[in-house]
Amino acid sequence: MMSCEQYVAICYPLNYSTVMNRNVCIWLVTGSWMRGFFSILVPTMIKLELPCCGPNIINHFFCYHAHLLYLSCAVIRLVEFIDFIISLSVLLGSLLLMVISYMYIICTIIHIPSDKGREKAFSTCASHFTVVTIGYSTSIFIYVRPSQVPSLWACPLSGTERKPDVVLSSITDFGGMQGHTGG
Numbered sequence: 783m784m785s786c787e788q789y790v791a792i793c794y795p796l797n798y799s800t801v802m803n804r805n806v807c808i809w810l811v812t813g814s815w816m817r818g819f820f821s822i823l824v825p826t827m828i829k830l831e832l833p834c835c836g837p838n839i840i841n842h843f844f845c846y847h848a849h850l851l852y853l854s855c856a857v858i859r860l861v862e863f864i865d866f867i868i869s870l871s872v873l874l875g876s877l878l879l880m881v882i883s884y885m886y887i888i889c890t891i892i893h894i895p896s897d898k899g900r901e902k903a904f905s906t907c908a909s910h911f912t913v914v915t916i917g918y919s920t921s922i923f924i925y926v927r928p929s930q931v932p933s934l935w936a937c938p939l940s941g942t943e944r945k946p947d948v949v950l951s952s953i954t955d956f957g958g959m960q961g962h963t964g965g
Contacts, residue, residue, distance in 0.1 A: 783810045785880040793890045
């Protein structure tokens with residue numbers, strides 16, 4: 783949504799209030815929420831049917847649905863594959879749309895005749911682009927893995943799997959605040 787808003791703000795500044803009207807904003811928000819809801823609906827329903835055994839403790843500070851797989855005593859390869867395909871399509875699909883919008887934004891900024899105008903346009907997009915880069919790289923690192931079971935780099939008992947989650951949940955939020963406050 784932010785890259786769409788940035789695209790309209792930079793590429794069509796005089797038409798911004800006409801293009802980004804209330805209805806468009808409602809559709810963007812509703813579409814994002816619906817996409818998020820329906821992308822995890824099927825895997826969540828499948829995971830709820832898995833038999834659980836062993837300790838009912840998830841060593842994490844938030845309950846991400848993949849961590850429920852640690853509690854299952856069933857074969858989870860199909861569920862992991864479904865998670866992988868959905869994560870890959872959601873993250874890379876939205877990343878592709880964002881990259882395309884930023885290509886248009888950069889082309890527009892390059893054609894701005896004044897240095898001050900280019901500087902202002904780049905400063906408008908810089909914090910958002912930084913937050914998006916950190917967010918997407920961390921999200922791909924966390925979610926786009928063929929296997930959700932513990933690996934050498936991410937053991938749920940040692941706490942190493944929490945480090946990317948801390949980056950994703952705290953640094954990107956701080957950077958988002960900086961982008962909206964002009965700091």
